[in-house]
Amino acid sequence: MGEALPSGGRWPGKLRAIMAVAGLSVRAAVRSRVVLSLVLLLVAGVIGIPQLVAGDGSPASALQVRLCYTLATSVVVLGLVTLWAACAAFGLEIDSRRIELTAVKPVQPWMLWLGRWLGILLLDAVLLAGVAIAVRVQLLGYAAAGLPGATNAAVLLLSRAVSQPLLPAPEDEARQIFEQLRQSQRLPADEAPETFFRKLVQQCRYRYQPIHPGESALWRFPLAHPVATDGRFWVRLRFDTGGQSLADVRGLCRVRRPGATTWAAEVAVNELIRNELEIPITARSLAQAPELEVAFLYQADAKAAPLLVQPRTALAVLTPLGTFNGNLARVMVAQLAILAALAALGLTLGACFSFPVAAFVATAVLLALLVTPDDARELLPTRLAGEAPPGLVAGMALGVNRTMAAVIRPLVQPEPLTHAVAGERVPASDLCQMWLWGGAVYPLVLAWLASAVLRRRELSRQMAGG
């Protein structure tokens, strides 16, 4: 009998087989000109979008167009192609019966799946890196060309750590209020205590802190990353004025080390703002400070409406951390996790169905995932969305939508692109979360499913004896 082959149950043999399948996927994509077409499409997007979308002319808007829109479009294009290519990887292979030659070799279905997945992921990584480089080059060109207004583009291409003010947890604050009400026997009689407590937690979380004219508010910030040696940092504030969409903010932003008696920096603010206000501060005396105290003195007329601020969501101190390029790389790594999940979904659908069916199901699933539960409620007829209980079909649709949203929440909850556009460093925890789910949990489950299907499925179906 012939020689024993090293493929039986040994890892090097299995690894070689997996890498061979991955290599085949890459070759198939490159030689079928899929990659070339995709590159052309991506180049058109990266170059074309900034030409088509003007923004409001501000540097921040230009950055948003060049970074956010371009990258988001590229990821959408890559996502769709990844999904369909993954469907084709198994679907077409089985439909054309080409898989017969592979299936009779000593490779387990999961090895075929993993090889395909790695191949697609490798291609995606290369293409994403290309997009990132193209975007970066564009931003460099934009910065070199000069900017409208006083702000320089380089100021916007930042990577900063975000620090929130030191506040009690909403639950603790709610518990304290709850206890006070209970002791004074003022708890609402028509509501269960648990329900009332949950409402209190929500109220505390989004509680507004009013700042009346002439008054000053003070917050303490333990910094996620100390102030840089050059003393440069930013204070981010978002104010609302009662009933007005624009906030007329006139005042003084002061900063010092905790316990200090004098302010290390004072910056006058006189802005009519729609969104948030980011105040750049440079105070060498605060270099390497691990904590800061930030105060805002509201200097409007005595008759002016109070400023309203949600301390838990609308206040932050930003300190430089890392580089913009590094942050861009983090964004790409995060996007790759989404593409990894899409590739896994496509491969499994391709293993379950023929290519056209798999591509249709994949697209339908993708569209369904894009509809949030809030959107779904709005899409349903008013009668169903109102007080009357939804009908059976609508109820099922809502249930499916909620389930799908819950399943993908860990992957889509972090918003790396939003962080990058705001000049915030994409948190490592977000990356870990996205890769844990997009690169491990979903693929593992989907690979197991595909493997089970491929083991049971007849890979050479034919209707006539031959």
Place this chain on the structure above:
Amino acid sequence: MNTPVIETCGLRKTFCDFWHRPKVEAVVSLDLQVQAGEVFGLLGPNGSGKSTTIKLLLGLLHPSAGTIAVLGRPPTDVQVKARIGYLPEVSHLHAFLTPRETLRYYGSLFGLDAPTCRQRTEALLDMVDLRRAADRPVGEFSKGMARRVGLAQALVNNPDLLILDEPTSGLDPVACREVKDLVRLLARAGKTILLTSHLLADIEDVADRVAILHGGRLQAEGRVADLLRRADAVRFQVEGLTVDAAAAIRQELEMRTQCPVALDHPAMDLETYFLQVVARAANRDTVTTHFRPAEFLLANRGPGARTDG
């Protein structure tokens, strides 16, 4: 020759429609045994269940009833797959790969390390005489050339059991003969070979035993010589006999047997004649392509290979 390499018992395959209603009975109660070292031919007209049987043996289809043991295990076992070489009826190769890449790819699927894979690939390319076309995409190949690549990939793991579905399909007579020579050589090297073909002469030339299927059922099975032998007739072959002497012998035989006696000149078959013509032409001109199976087998002889060739 006692260990069955392939053994099926009551094998049945029924194809069903979408609603799982039985539609076609492709294989019915098939009991088959193929012994180690045997060249076994599976014959039958179109739709007789040959390819279905092969796909059941390879685990590509699941039996509706009955059992299959290939090399003593279920056909879906990866240990079994590692010892099988398979050439499908249609090669289904990746059109964008070159023969060299194709062989390396399939070699890697067997877990062969890079040097072994490279050495096997080059030896097989020589064997099927595709070295000059080794870096051209398979998609550009003629059916015969693609068939050669298919055959080479079936041998990349130096298999113990070779399953060839219509191995000579699409090949010219010279290549057909070379494939048959290869089959004989592989058999002498201790391989077990199961092959199907529409060309009965091909099977007759190489098979030790044959089975004939019709309507999914086994109709006949046995050694080729036994099945073809006519025990009720005798043939003499004499050289240098004159016409008169032949007539006298015929008359004598007819008188003794009281039956008509057929008298004719023996003729070589067309394949032999064709090969002789081609060989003569080759001696005059440059030969284009031919297999070199012996060199490959010598280079890749397994530890248990027989040496009586």
